[in-house]
Amino acid sequence: xxxxxxxxxxxxxxxxxxxxxxxxxxxxxxxxxxxxxxxxxxxxxxxxxxxxxxxxxxxxxxxxxxxxxxxxxxxxxxxxxxxxxxxxxxxxxxxxxxxxxxxxxxxxxxxxxxxxxxxxxxxxxxxxxxxxxxxxxxxxxxxxxxxxxxxxxxxxxxxxxxxxxxxxxxxxxxxxxxxxxxxxxxxxxxxxxxxxxxxxxxxxxxxxxxxxxxxxxxxxxxxxxxxxxxxxxxxxxxxxxxxxxxxxxxxxxxxxxxxxxxxxxxxxxxxxxxxxxxxxxxxxxxxxxxxxxxxxxxxxxxxxxxxxxxxxxxxxxxxxxxxxxxxxxxxxxxxxxxxxxxxxxxxxxxxxxxxxxxxxxxxxxxxxxxxxxxxxxxxxxxxxxxxxxxxxxxxxxxxxxxxxxxxxxxxxxxxxxxxxxxxxxxxxxxxxxxxxxxxxxxxxxxxxxxxxxxxxxxxxxxxxxxxxxxxxxxxxxxxxxxxxxxxxxxxxxxxxxxxxxxxxxxxxxxxxxxxxxxxxxxxxxxxxxxxxxxxxxxxxxxxxxxxxxxxxxxxxxxxxxxxxxxxxxxxxxxxxxxxxxxxxxxxxxxxxxxxxxxxxxxxxxxxxxxxxxxxxxxxxxxx
Amino acid sequence: xxxxxxxxxxxxxxxxxxxxxxxxxxxxxxxxxxxxxxxxxxxxxxxxxxxxxxxxxxxxxxxxxxxxxxxxxxxxxxxxxxxxxxxxxxxxxxxxxxxxxxxxxxxxxxxxxxxxxxxxxxxxxxxxxxxxxxxxxxxxxxxxxxxxxxxxxxxxxxxxxxxxxxxxxxxxxxxxxxxxxxxxxxxxxxxxxxxxxxxxxxxxxxxxxxxxxxxxxxxxxxxxxxxxxxxxxxxxxxxxxxxxxxxxxxxxxxxxxxxxxxxxxxxxxxxxxxxxxxxxxxxxxxxxxxxxxxxxxxxxxxxxxxxxxxxxxxxxxxxxxxxxxxxxxxxxxxxxxxxxxxxxxx
Numbered sequence: 020x021x022x023x024x025x026x027x028x029x030x031x032x033x034x035x036x037x038x039x040x041x042x043x044x045x046x047x048x049x050x051x052x053x054x055x056x057x058x059x060x061x062x063x064x065x066x067x068x069x070x071x072x073x074x075x076x077x078x079x080x081x082x083x084x085x086x087x088x089x090x091x092x093x094x095x096x097x098x099x100x101x102x103x104x105x106x107x108x109x110x111x112x113x114x115x116x117x118x119x120x121x122x123x124x125x126x127x128x129x130x131x132x133x134x135x136x137x138x139x140x141x142x143x144x145x146x147x148x149x150x151x152x153x154x155x156x157x158x159x160x161x162x163x164x165x166x167x168x169x170x171x172x173x174x175x176x177x178x179x180x181x182x183x184x185x186x187x188x189x190x191x192x193x194x195x196x197x198x199x200x201x202x203x204x205x206x207x208x209x210x211x212x213x214x215x216x217x218x219x220x221x222x223x224x225x226x227x228x229x230x231x232x233x234x235x236x237x238x239x240x241x242x243x244x245x246x247x248x249x250x251x252x253x254x255x256x257x258x259x260x261x262x263x264x265x266x267x268x269x270x271x272x273x274x275x276x277x278x279x280x281x282x283x284x285x286x287x288x289x290x291x292x293x294x295x296x297x298x299x300x301x302x303x304x305x306x307x308x309x310x311x312x313x314x315x316x317x318x319x320x321x322x323x324x325x326x327x328x329x330x331x332x333x334x335x336x337x338x339x340x341x342x343x344x345x346x347x348x349x350x351x352x353x354x355x356x357x358x359x360x361x362x363x364x365x366x367x368x369x370x371x372x373x374x375x376x377x378x379x380x381x382x383x384x385x386x387x388x389x390x391x392x393x394x395x396x397x398x399x400x401x402x403x404x405x406x407x408x409x410x411x412x413x414x415x416x417x418x419x420x421x422x423x424x425x426x427x428x429x430x431x432x433x434x435x436x437x438x439x440x441x442x443x444x445x446x447x448x449x450x451x452x453x454x455x456x457x458x459x460x461x462x463x464x465x466x467x468x469x470x471x472x473x474x475x476x477x478x479x480x481x482x483x484x485x486x487x488x489x490x491x492x493x494x495x496x497x498x499x500x501x502x503x504x505x506x507x508x509x510x511x512x513x514x515x516x517x518x519x520x521x522x523x524x525x526x527x528x529x530x531x532x533x534x535x536x537x538x539x540x541x542x543x544x545x546x547x548x549x550x551x552x553x554x555x556x557x558x559x560x561x562x563x564x565x566x567x568x569x570x571x572x573x574x575x576x577x578x579x580x581x582x583x584x585x586x587x588x589x590x591x592x593x594x595x596x597x598x599x600x601x602x603x604x605x606x607x608x609x610x611x612x613x614x615x616x617x618x619x620x621x622x623x624x625x626x627x628x629x630x631x632x633x634x635x636x637x638x639x640x641x642x
Numbered sequence: 643x644x645x646x647x648x649x650x651x652x653x654x655x656x657x658x659x660x661x662x663x664x665x666x667x668x669x670x671x672x673x674x675x676x677x678x679x680x681x682x683x684x685x686x687x688x689x690x691x692x693x694x695x696x697x698x699x700x701x702x703x704x705x706x707x708x709x710x711x712x713x714x715x716x717x718x719x720x721x722x723x724x725x726x727x728x729x730x731x732x733x734x735x736x737x738x739x740x741x742x743x744x745x746x747x748x749x750x751x752x753x754x755x756x757x758x759x760x761x762x763x764x765x766x767x768x769x770x771x772x773x774x775x776x777x778x779x780x781x782x783x784x785x786x787x788x789x790x791x792x793x794x795x796x797x798x799x800x801x802x803x804x805x806x807x808x809x810x811x812x813x814x815x816x817x818x819x820x821x822x823x824x825x826x827x828x829x830x831x832x833x834x835x836x837x838x839x840x841x842x843x844x845x846x847x848x849x850x851x852x853x854x855x856x857x858x859x860x861x862x863x864x865x866x867x868x869x870x871x872x873x874x875x876x877x878x879x880x881x882x883x884x885x886x887x888x889x890x891x892x893x894x895x896x897x898x899x900x901x902x903x904x905x906x907x908x909x910x911x912x913x914x915x916x917x918x919x920x921x922x923x924x925x926x927x928x929x930x931x932x933x934x935x936x937x938x939x940x941x942x943x944x945x946x947x948x949x950x951x952x953x954x955x956x957x958x959x960x961x962x963x964x965x966x967x968x969x970x971x972x973x974x975x976x977x978x979x980x981x982x983x984x985x986x987x988x
Contacts, residue, residue, distance in 0.1 A: 032913065034918070085956075085960065087953075088953050092953070096789055098909075098910065215909075
């Protein structure tokens with residue numbers, strides 16, 4: 020566990036991809052089986068075990084640490100695993116041991132600690148577990164950081180430091196009731212870095228800036244293989260991947276497991292820079308499509324050795340989400356791989372992202388859910404068909420194959436994303452501004468821009484610059500006033516980086532008041548964040564835990580120009596509306612709060628977007 | 643009405659004020675009469691009328707702001723009682739940086755200690771913290787959360803030396819505050835047996851020279867010559883934290899960005915700074931030492947000036963000690979940070 024924790028720690032601070040790759044390669048080359056195999060599984064999201072729930076971890080800490088102090092710490096650090104790792108009291112044997120102990124305990128155990136003896140007094144350390152009763156004497160002065168040796172007669176041998184394999188294998192078989200005790204024992208045995216890595220792992224939140232792709236690249240590099248070569252044999256293999264490592268190290272055969280419905284890394288686009296890019300691009304070289312406001316998915320199908328049809332729905336990152344979309348899986352009766360957008364269609368009309376989200380957020384996939392939120396894929400690329408890999412073909416050729424393929428499939432849940440014809444960039448700009456006028460009809464509300472794809476480009480995994488561009492429609496803008504600020508998480512923990520903002524509305528007596536309509540936490544630079552953070556601290560009027568209320572009103576307050584994609588009804592906001600994807604577009608240090616926008620500006624947009632068909636309504640009835 | 647600590651010290655726009663003595667402590671605005679705990683820019687500002695501080699703090703202020711940083715000055719000898727109006731004040735070492743002191747203020751049987759910034763961990767560059775028993779202890783809470791348990795500084799410096807050994811071709815740029823932290827890192831490196839030159843950013847030169855004049859041995863500390871930067875393979879270079887993000891640091895051979903700060907304890911903070919080699923070295927008390935110190939003073943009441951005051955106030959409550967936050971503005975909101983501009987000027 021220690022080597023793995025050390026690797027994660029190094030990776031966490033290493034910004035450079037190549038350096039990360041070297042660290043990974045170095046680790047995979049040195050770590051033994053099965054340790055490295057479990058590490059690979061952990062980084063590629065392929066470990067399955069009984070995950071520890073955050074509530075359980077919290078329970079373990081709160082049994083040892085004052086819950087209020089823990090909550091404040093968690094709030095500050097912004098990460099449960101790290102907070103726990105840092106705050107976890109060392110399992111001392113009763114000697115204060117300088118830094119080892121900390122006065123954390125609630126209530127009891129805070130008796131005499133020789134407060135009168137001047138500058139050399141150590142407090143009773145954080146007593147944990149059974150020692151609580153046995154400790155009688157105050158601490159003694161000892162060099163900081165030196166763990167006291169186990170004291171005589173104390174029934175507490177140094178704990179066994181677990182390996183990653185110990186952890187994974189134990190968690191795979193452990194009874195739920197035994198889980199907390201085991202985890203506490205591991206936390207006692209590990210140091211801060213080890214505790215952090217362990218907690219990240221067992222709560223299923225191991226995100227250390229390494230993609231599955233990068234981990235596979237590092238494994239492949241052990242034997243001079245490309246990541247795609249690893250990818251080809253990947254699906255169907257199981258941790259700890261002994262065969263895989265044996266193969267890349269030249270000690271074994273290439274694993275032969277054939278996955279009939281594999282994931283193919285998708286091709287992604289770059290946002291186009293209107294000012295600079297169009298001049299350099301030839302409109303005739305590009306094909307246009309709508310950019311749908313849905314979820315990118317890949318439908319993959321094929322027959323296994325027994326001749327049974329295998330159907331898989333993958334997310335953009337290769338996550339197998341078939342279980343969540345049985346209605347789509349049914350439609351995968353083909354041998355091939357389709358790239359497209361997951362949408363909800365009702366009465367042949369694409370619903371807004373709001374509606375799609377209602378399906379995505381559900382844990383249980385019920386018959387009612389399938390009926391109310393029928394999933395649909397609008398296909399825009401064909402990567403393989405009948406065992407043939409089409410990715411090397413130019414876009415135009417793939418498009419032709421796609422049209423034939425989808426036509427022959429003739430399934431109600433899968434259709435073609437239409438081509439948007441254009442001759443000049445101005446034509447395309449018009450289509451983008453008003454999709455309904457150029458054939459999108461009623462689906463226009465679910466379009467968030469246009470895509471440009473080079474006619475001669477092959478399908479390249481990753482985000483190559485040049486062949487594919489996205490040109491999103493202009494966002495809506497509103498001038499709102501900052502009302503509350505909350506500390507951020509992760510990289511921005513301890514900065515006030517999440518801002519609740521409001522617009523003006525009239526009270527019954529006609530006086531103006533600000534009502535919150537949303538929350539934004541990005542759109543500004545790090546330098547701007549520092550200024551905003553300082554503004555919040557210097558204009559705080561009230562504090563509610565992590566949230567601060569700032570000064571606002573007709574005569575004071577900070578105006579934020581908010582960009583957003585749409586307006587929806589909200590029962591959570593007092594204003595009755597909420598913004599979609601709001602972000603800070605500009606900080607209007609210059610603008611008086613009284614001149615910010617009123618609620619009417621948002622209600623107009625809402626009225627425009629509220630044409631979707633509500634679930635349960637009689638569809639298709641002439642109304 | 644009995645005389646209480648809130649009569650002895652009040653809060654004004656400028657900061658803590660003693661009406662009986664007619665002076666402020668660490669005021670954030672120019673005042674007629676100021677008592678200064680230590681030389682960091684958020685506590686020691688230029689432009690006061692009369693300044694009372696330790697000799698080292700006065701000399702630090704003179705280096706930072708010029709000899710005319712105030713109209714008149716008076717040197718406080720550690721441990722010596724000084725009468726000001728109806729009150730007696732006494733300076734005691736705070737262990738924070740060179741010259742740093744706590745100030746005990748006493749009148750009519752009530753004693754308040756303004757501790758300024760302080761630490762209990764050993765520091766070869768300044769006198770150790772001394773416990774002054776008092777009725778009210780005024781403390782900082784920069785690292786006032788139990789997640790802040792600082793590791794041994796020797797181990798942290800060893801991390802740096804290990805990295806230098808591992809990457810002898812790369813320059814190691816260590817961001818450290820120009821007053822205190824930088825000199826402590828130098829002293830720790832020397833203590834660990836590192837005897838090569840330690841290169842300094844221009845902003846650190848004057849204060850480092852002052853430390854040497856005050857009798858702190860720091861060895862050879864040449865200033866970085868801009869044209870020579872590319873040749874400093876394997877060198878350790880100290881600079882203000884802000885300089886690490888500057889073009890200045892990019893001219894070194896494949897630089898490793900390191901920071902010496904208590905904030906490095908929290909990953910998110912270390913990453914915000916862009917640290918590749920975080921060194922957890924703090925000039926402030928960590929959580930166990932804050933708690934220990936409050937109890938050591940025997941104070942029945944604690945006022946918290948700045949930092950993470952909520953947790954410390956709560957903890958005092960669990961100990962039966964009265965506590966309140968002062969919400970003082972202007973003291974290093976984000977703790978150890980001094981404004982970058984100050985450092986550049988120093």
